[in-house]
Amino acid sequence: MYPGDTEVTDQVGAACPIRDLLDRIGGRWSVRVIEELAGRTRRFTELERAIEGISRRMLARTLRALERDGLLARTVYPTVPATVEYALTPLALGLAALLAALADWARNHRSDVLAARERYDTEHGAPAGASTGAPESR
Amino acid sequence: MYPGDTEVTDQVGAACPIRDLLDRIGGRWSVRVIEELAGRTRRFTELERAIEGISRRMLARTLRALERDGLLARTVYPTVPATVEYALTPLALGLAALLAALADWARNHRSDVLAARERYDTEHGAPAGASTGAPESR
């Protein structure tokens, strides 16, 4: 993913379609961007502000990767300090729906997962910073 | 993800549930493992052989991470060279279904994505090894 950069990796022929998809979607930000774009189009800076925590670089890279895969459309308006709008393509709509379902699952079972995790950490030796409410780190 | 190791990272309080989920599922192998376990239980070495490309280390780490989150159950049979069986938990079943849907989407739209990618690479300058059928690299 993330083509046209010093960090070119690509590799196209993934055996498993899901892996193939996750290589695209699995990036730290792709899903956030798709969610943000679901419903309304956005401009670069709008996304940058809305997503919080994303760097200019990663936003640009994520947008390009999604654009390259035909998941989002980029429209440039020749205004003076150029304006660029991003929008999901029809293709991406179906995917966005699936992702929404996944998000629902995650929301509905968050407590189950958290509970399981806590139990696991208790039964086995709880690792260093792996308590339930560990604060941010990076 | 992947607790209890030198490479501890964790960080629990993800703002977005989907991100939170992907941090767990987004690993290179989690989805493969879940798919492999869908339907039948498996033993460590069976998984290792079935998944192809996965290393002992990553399989062990992935299994542990999924177990910790309550997505799979590990059963040890006190035979002589110990036998261990892995199976999806009821909790994981729902997720597995969603992942299957995602896999379907990926399969059904693989050509669209590939086409979009090719078009993009043609219109813009095609990056080094980013042709359509580039062989493996990593």
Added chain:
DNA sequence: CAGCATCCAATTCGATACTG
């Protein structure tokens, strides 16, 4: 505003040797 390039830190991953 939008976005690319460069430098650098943090993580992930793979191969492999070793153990109960």
Added chain:
DNA sequence: CAGTATCGAATTGGATGCTG
């Protein structure tokens, strides 16, 4: 069989200065 421990290589991600 079923892992764990260690090491080095590859990738990802963040900060930021620069340009049209």
